[in-house]
Amino acid sequence: VPDLPELDPVVHAQLRLAAMTLLNSSEEAEFTWLRDRLGATDGNLSVHLSKLEEAGYIKVSKRFEERKPRSFYRLTDKGRAAYLRYLEALRSLLGKDLSPRD
């Protein structure tokens, strides 16, 4: 049996995968922008972003804009590498699954 690639469980959760995809196409994104795009609640998104931060996949910077505190998130190099590895593994798994039908 050929070795199947492992899917990174930190990336695999739907909300975290969606957030990482959005961050992969951005230099940085503000919390409320992510929340609006993901249709998540503040609490739920915070929990998932914290997990990504703990894994070292994203970095948060807080700053004041128009007198309001804002949190901006960006993918770290480690996070981008993990995301690309996940995509590769996903393609590979789907490719293997699809091959009998091709």
Place this chain on the structure above:
Amino acid sequence: MSQANDHELRQRLELIDRMVAEGRRGLEYYGSFFVLWGAGHLAALAWQSFLPYGNWAWGTCMWTCAAIAIALGFRISRRQRVHTRLGQAIGGIWWAFGGAMTIAFIFDRQHPIETFFLLLGMANVTSGLALRWRTQIAVGLLWWAAAGLSLALHSDDIQRLAFAIMALVGEVGFGLYLMASERRDRTASKVDTGA
């Protein structure tokens, strides 16, 4: 982790596709800039054609628009909630257009209108291709058609008419369409991420 089933993997792939599309919508539309410049061009045309001190029309209107556009640009960038590489690339195209157009406005005495049509067509087509957005590509092609018409016919009246129509359609109309799209996107339904 245990391997996910085929259905789950396909769901993840679809989710990634949707998020990539959603990320593209994060770009600011800058519709107000098109409306501003379109109104400026129409005002300059009307002033030059119907009001006294017509030779002041273009300089006054264009430098006023430039000052307002710069102020508006700073205001929008301060409030921007996402910074994308694609957004920076599109912004670069329009800054480059502004620089080229300023040089043409000051030094090009032979074909300033045609140069403007060609450059604006190029900026719109390039932005449209980068965004994979047919509407903006079509607007760019209209500008090029107006340039071709002006260069072929060499008639001041036709040139002015083409400019007025394009300022109305390609700038004010397109800008209003962008602003409406922006408003629609803001109120669009949330994406289902299982959150």
